[in-house]
Amino acid sequence: MASNFKVGDLVWAKMKGFCAWPARIIEPMSEVKRPTSKKNHHFVFFFGSENYAWVQEDSIWLYADNKAKFTVTSRIPRGYNIAIEAIEDVIKMLPSQMPEKTTSVTENTPVYKKNSGKKSQPISDAQSNSVKKTLPLATKGKNSVKSSSNPVRKSRKSIKPLRPEKVVSQNPGVTLLKSGKKRPSSSGHSHKAKKSKMVVKVSTPAKQDGLAKNTLSSTKKWIGTPHPVKFNKKPKTPTETPASKVLKPEITPAVKSVSSSTQIEETLFRTISSPNTSTLSANLKIGFLGLGIMGQGMVMNLIRSGHEVTVWNRTSSKCRNFIKEGALKKNTPADVVQACDVTISCISDPAAVKDVVFGNCGVIQGIENGKGYIEMSTIDEETIKDVREAIVLRGGRFLEAPVCGSRVPALEGQLVILVSGDRKLYEDCHSCFEAMGKRTFFLGETGMATRMKLVVNMMLGTVMASLAETMALAQKAGLEQEDVAAILAMGPLASTTVSYKSQAIMNNKHDPHFPLQHQQKDLRLALDLGDKVEQPLYVAAAANELYKKARRLGYGESDISAVYRATSA
Incomplete structure (x- = not known):
């Protein structure tokens, strides 16, 4: 499918819920899943926020041509000015920092010359002999390519972002970066004990590599800044990041469960x-x-x-x-x-x-x-x-x-x-x-925030009740609960909630991360909201009864996973 943009283009990219944001089209990263839509998408780096995302082509515009249209002058989102400054730095550096390119003219390379008012035609063999074998190219503007001799028709090379150097690991299926951290191999043959969530830490390359310097010093995400992908936000030093240490993926360690008590953990x-x-x-x-x-x-x-x-x-x-x-x-x-x-x-x-x-x-x-x-x-x-x-x-x-x-x-x-x-x-x-x-x-x-919270917690409560009944039925049917949990973790229902609560049920440990009595209270409030707006809530009503039974059994101050005890009582 034909595309209007190339890797390296400076653009405005807009994601749903955000204003158009200064960005650059780059080579896709294997860690970020490509959209399944048939429409054209481009992999975009957002300046300022240092995030990546796939963005549909009809939500992308060339930066220079649409600067006046998309520049925000009122109610400026947090981080927006930093993003503008970063992309402008890139524009200033492009003419002087662009690496010299060369192209070779061979017998099979068609060489064209420009005739005023006529379509370009091939140069004769005699004329082509006068053309040097190697022509340095200087880029000015977006599409122009000039040389000291006749122009050569050649597609523009894309500027690829730097990649960290790799070293060989003794463990097959794992690639080690120079930092010593591990990244899963892209091949599907490596054994994975547990599926890990990949979190990418991104630093902006140094000036000499043609990208803007790192201007982000805050370690938190900004409200109003596009955040399509979650990134690790470790504090950065004010010094410029070495080019050899950019784009180093890190695997987020699993969160250790914390036991509960009346004191602070x-x-x-x-x-x-x-x-x-x-x-x-x-x-x-x-x-x-x-x-x-x-x-x-x-x-x-x-x-x-x-x-x-x-x-x-x-x-x-x-x-x-x-x-x-x-x-x-x-x-x-x-x-x-x-x-x-x-x-x-x-x-x-x-x-x-x-x-x-x-x-x-x-x-x-x-x-x-x-x-x-x-x-x-x-x-x-x-x-x-x-x-x-x-x-x-x-x-x-x-x-x-x-x-x-x-x-x-x-x-x-x-x-x-x-x-x-x-x-x-x-x-x-x-x-x-x-x-x-x-x-x-x-x-x-x-009132709107309360309604949203009740809607979200109503779904959480019904999902947890369904998981509890699933584990209870599996046990009565002679199935291993460990197998059920493993299959759920690998299928379309996989989530941190299902994974953690399944383990809590199997281990019979219900330390209160979210007290059951609070979940039952939220279900009751959601049912009241349903009555108010005349929306029947059949599943939520059934789940509420299960939580009420768990409270009567004395599990009110335990975690919501203790609702499982009500299914087998």
Whole structure:
């Protein structure tokens, strides 16, 4: 299929949900799966964000020809200016940094000369003898190729990105990079004990290689920047990256399961490099109410990213470890709100939220003009709107921001955050969301984020209930549960949730990454939402009954995988 672009072209590339972004078409990488669509796609490198993706051709435009059309002048996304600067640096370097090319003229090479007003015709043999065997080519502009002699018709060579040098490994099927890290072979003959998720770390080559210098120093993803592929975000040094060390794929190590207790896990306080340590912190004093399973990791990431954090929890002993890490402590929610610019709450259920907000020495008593309040609890839409109304009536600003993820993503700052409400407060607290999550979605008016969270958690609950029944049926039918888990992990239903929860069921270990009672609460709220909008939810209703049975059996504070116990009771 004919294509309008070549490898090396500087372009604008647009992905769904993002503005057109400065990019460059490059050679495809084997680690990134090619789209199955029959339409033309190109493999694109996004400047600034340092990400790769396949982009459909009708969403790509030449950079120089469409600069005026796509340049953003208002509401500029984070990282956009860096991307523009990077691509402009490439353009400036192209004429002087382009390597000299040569071409050979042989007896079978047709040589053309240009006749004014006529179609180009081949030069005669006598004329061709006067042409030098080797002609240096200088590129000016996009398509022009000139030499000191007659022009030679030759297709432009594409500029390929640098690849790391390879060394031979004793282990067949594995290619070692110079860094010593391993990358699976592209051949299908190597034995794989477990399918690993490939995460690519990308650094921009040095100037002499024709690409822009590395201008990205932040270790977090930017809101508004295209992120089609997940990349490892280790902190970088300010020095320029050597050309021999670019494009080094890394295999992300498996996350070790963390046991639960009422105290903060040791994992939370490890002094390893955190992906959030370089997040730019706003000059805001942040309050945080609730140090449960989710709140612990969220608060620690706020502290590590440089925010000044004041904490409160109904069980005050949970605050001690955070005070050691630099947090401040107040005795009541009202005290926290009065001492901080923005207060975040992550509480277990609607009743607890109402008590913290409207109760004695509650949030409302500390709210005054300009104070911000962010409710990150998963509760019903009616309660959310009641809290918002009370905050706004006192001159405060309000956001709802429930999160998708469990304990481990909270510890690692890899939550997905769903936000709706005051847009200005959302922008002011951008650094907080960066510290706690890998991606933030702004969904509009108050109530929309809660609806989205309930829809997502309804599916999670029904999938977990179905997995529990699947494992129970397999056992009763004489099948090995290990075989069932292995087959599920290799088929179209493969996911981290299915993999981890299958192991939890087989090992009979249900440490609460996501408490079962909270999942049942979310299913109940989702069913209420279905009644409100007149949408029948047959599967969710059945799953809810299974979770209710598990709670009656005493598994409410265990992980959602404990719903399996209700299927065999």
